Amino acid sequence: MSPAIMFLLPVLAGLLSHQVFRYREPTLGNCLGGFLLAETALAVMLFGCAHPIHALCTTSAMYIASLSLSILIYRAILHPLAIPGPFLARLSKLWAVAVTVEGRNHATIAELHATYGDFVRIGPNEVSISNVAAIHEIYGPRSEWTRSDWYKGVPRPANSESLMSLRGHAEHSQRHKVWDRAFTTTAVKDYQPLVTQRVQQLSDRLASESGLGAVDIGKWFSACTFDIMGDLAFDGGFELVQNGDIGGYWQTINEAVRIGAIFINLPWLAEPLAWLAAKMPFLPLACKKAKLERFAERQVRSRQQKVAHSKDLSYWLIGEDTGICEISLPDLVAEAVLVIIAGSDSTTLASFFLFFLLGQHPAIVARLRQELQDTHDRYGQLTIDKLSELPYLNACINESLRLYPPIPNGHPRRAPKGGATVAGQFIPEGTTVIIPAYTLHRDPKYWSEPNTFRPERWLPEGTSAGEKDDFRAYIPFSYGPYSCIGRNLARHEVRLLVATIITRFDFQLADGFDPQTFEQQITGEFLLTRPVLPMVLRERMQE
Numbered sequence: 291m292s293p294a295i296m297f298l299l300p301v302l303a304g305l306l307s308h309q310v311f312r313y314r315e316p317t318l319g320n321c322l323g324g325f326l327l328a329e330t331a332l333a334v335m336l337f338g339c340a341h342p343i344h345a346l347c348t349t350s351a352m353y354i355a356s357l358s359l360s361i362l363i364y365r366a367i368l369h370p371l372a373i374p375g376p377f378l379a380r381l382s383k384l385w386a387v388a389v390t391v392e393g394r395n396h397a398t399i400a401e402l403h404a405t406y407g408d409f410v411r412i413g414p415n416e417v418s419i420s421n422v423a424a425i426h427e428i429y430g431p432r433s434e435w436t437r438s439d440w441y442k443g444v445p446r447p448a449n450s451e452s453l454m455s456l457r458g459h460a461e462h463s464q465r466h467k468v469w470d471r472a473f474t475t476t477a478v479k480d481y482q483p484l485v486t487q488r489v490q491q492l493s494d495r496l497a498s499e500s501g502l503g504a505v506d507i508g509k510w511f512s513a514c515t516f517d518i519m520g521d522l523a524f525d526g527g528f529e530l531v532q533n534g535d536i537g538g539y540w541q542t543i544n545e546a547v548r549i550g551a552i553f554i555n556l557p558w559l560a561e562p563l564a565w566l567a568a569k570m571p572f573l574p575l576a577c578k579k580a581k582l583e584r585f586a587e588r589q590v591r592s593r594q595q596k597v598a599h600s601k602d603l604s605y606w607l608i609g610e611d612t613g614i615c616e617i618s619l620p621d622l623v624a625e626a627v628l629v630i631i632a633g634s635d636s637t638t639l640a641s642f643f644l645f646f647l648l649g650q651h652p653a654i655v656a657r658l659r660q661e662l663q664d665t666h667d668r669y670g671q672l673t674i675d676k677l678s679e680l681p682y683l684n685a686c687i688n689e690s691l692r693l694y695p696p697i698p699n700g701h702p703r704r705a706p707k708g709g710a711t712v713a714g715q716f717i718p719e720g721t722t723v724i725i726p727a728y729t730l731h732r733d734p735k736y737w738s739e740p741n742t743f744r745p746e747r748w749l750p751e752g753t754s755a756g757e758k759d760d761f762r763a764y765i766p767f768s769y770g771p772y773s774c775i776g777r778n779l780a781r782h783e784v785r786l787l788v789a790t791i792i793t794r795f796d797f798q799l800a801d802g803f804d805p806q807t808f809e810q811q812i813t814g815e816f817l818l819t820r821p822v823l824p825m826v827l828r829e830r831m832q833e
C-alpha cells in the first residue's frame with residue numbers, strides 16, 4: 291500500500307465518520323478507521339520492512355499525523371461553531387494556553403471583541419460572549435447550562451469536593467444550603483470583630499513600614515486578607531501580617547491559582563495531573579500541594595476539636611450549632627482550601643485596584659474622606675453596618691470592581707443537550723462559553739466613558755440624560771446560583787480596609803510611578819495579578 295494512501299485514508303475515515311455518526315470531533319471515527327488501516331498497513335510492511343520496529347514506528351507516526359490532520363480539517367472547515375475569531379484559536383486550545391502564559395488574557399479578549407463583535411470563537415469548542423442578554427440565559431436560576439470541566443481542576447485534596455468543584459445542580463444546591471448559613475446577615479455581622487482586628491493590625495503594620503520609604507501596599511493587603519480567611523476557615527494559622535510567609539503557604543496557594551488558570555484551557559489535564567501528584571508525591575508541585583493539604587487537614591481537625599473564640603465560618607460548615615456535620619472530613623478540608631483561594635486574593639485585588647485609582651484622583655479621596663468624617667462625627671466608630679450605608683464609598687468600590695474585576699474572564703459554562711440560542715446566536719451542545727467581566731464592564735455598548743474611573747455613575751447625580759450606563763452589564767461576582775457566596779463579606783472587608791487606611795493615612799503614588807506602565811504589567815490569568823504599587827504613606831494628624 292502506498293504511503294500517501296496510508297496517510298490519507300484515516301483522515302478520510304475520520305471526517306466521514308463524523309459526517310455519518312455526528313461525533314463531536316472525528317477522533318473516534320479516525321481512530322477506528324485509522325486502526326484498521328494501520329493494522330493492514332503494518333501487516334503489509336512487516337513483510338516488506340527490514341525491521342518490525344521500523345515498520346511500527348513509521349505506521350504510528352503516519353497514523354498520528356493523519357489523526358491530527360483530520361481534526362484540524364474538521365475544526366477549520368466542518369465544525370458547526372460558525373462564529374468568527376482568530377484562525378489559530380479555531381484549530382487548537384494551545385492558542386489560549388499561549389495567551390494565558392503570556393498573561394494578557396483579559397486585554398486580548400477585550401481586543402478580540404472590539405474586532406469581531408459580541409461573539410468570538412476563542413477555542414475549537416469555546417466562545418466568549420460580551421452581551422448582557424446572554425447573562426441570565428447562561429447563569430440564571432433555571433439555566434440548563436452546567437459548569438464546564440474546568441471546575442474539576444479547582445484545587446482540593448484527592449477524592450473530595452468543594453462547593454466550587456461540584457458541577458451537578460442537585461449536589462451543588464445541597465452543599466450551598468450548608469454554606470448559606472455562614473453568610474446570613476447575622477453570621478457575617480459576627481465576623482466583624484475578627485475582621486476589624488485584622489484590619490487594625492494591617493494599619494499598624496503599614497504605619498511601621500511607612501517609616502522605611504514607599505510601601506508595596508498590595509503585598510500587605512494580601513497578607514491581611516489571607517489572615518482573615520485563615521481565621522474564618524481554620525480559627526487562625528497564617529499570621530502573614532505579623533510574621534511573613536514562614537510556612538510558604540501563601541506562595542503555594544498563589545502557585546495553585548496560577549496553574550489552575552492554565553487548566554481552564556486544558557481541563558482534561560487536571561485529573562491525570564492530580565492522579566500523578568497522588569502517585570508521585572516527591573514531584574515538586576505535588577510536594578507543595580500535599581503540604582498545603584496536610585496543613586489544611588491539620589487545621590480543620592484541630593478546629594473541629596476546640597470551641598472557637600467566635601462563630602467563624604467553620605462554625606457553620608462543621609455544624610457546631612446543631613451538632614450535626616453534613617460534610618465529610620475530606621470535603622471540609624476542600625472547603626477550607628476553597629475559602630482561602632476564593633476569599634483572599636479576590637478581596638485583596640478589590641482594595642488594591644481601588645487604591646491604584648484613588649492615588650490618581652485626589653479629589654475623589656477628599657470627597658471620600660469627607661463622607662467618612664461626617665459619618666464618624668455623627669455616629670462615632672465606623673462599624674461595618676454604618677460603612678455599608680455610605681453611598682460614595684460604595685460607589686467607589688463598585689467603580690473599581692467595574693474597571694478591574696478580580697476574576698476578569700468569566701466562569702466557563704457548557705451548552706446543554708441540543709444546544710441553545712443566546713442573544714440570537716445558536717451555540718451547539720457541549721460548547722464551552724464564557725462571559726468575560728473585564729470586557730463586558732468596559733463595553734462601550736453598555737457604559738459611557740467606559741475606561742474612566744467615575745464613581746458618580748453609581749449615584750443619582752451621575753445619571754445625567756443621554757448617558758447609557760447599563761448596570762445589568764456588571765458581574766464582578768458572577769450571576770445566579772453559582773455566583774459568589776462571599777460577596778457581602780468581601781464588600782464589608784473592602785469597606786473597612788479602605789475606610790481605615792484613608793482615615794489614618796495621607797497617601798500618594800511614589801515619585802516616578804507611571805500608571806500606564808503599571809497597567810501594562812497587570813496580567814489576567816484566572817485572577818488579575820497585582821504589579822508592585824509603591825505608595826508613600828504618612829500618618830494624618832488625629833483630631
Ligand code: HEM
Binds near residue numbers: 632772
Ligand atoms: C471582591 C472579592 C470577591 C470577588 C470579586 C469574588 C468573585 C467570585 C466569582 C466571580 C465567583 C464565581 C466563580 C465561578 O463560578 O467560577 C465566586 C465564587 C465563590 N466565591 Fe467569591 N469573590 C470574592 C470574595 C469572596 C469571599 C470573601 C469569599 C469567602 C469565603 C468568597 C467565596 C466564594 C465561594 C465559596 C465561591 C463558590 C460559589 C459556588 O460555587 O456556588 N468569595 N466568587
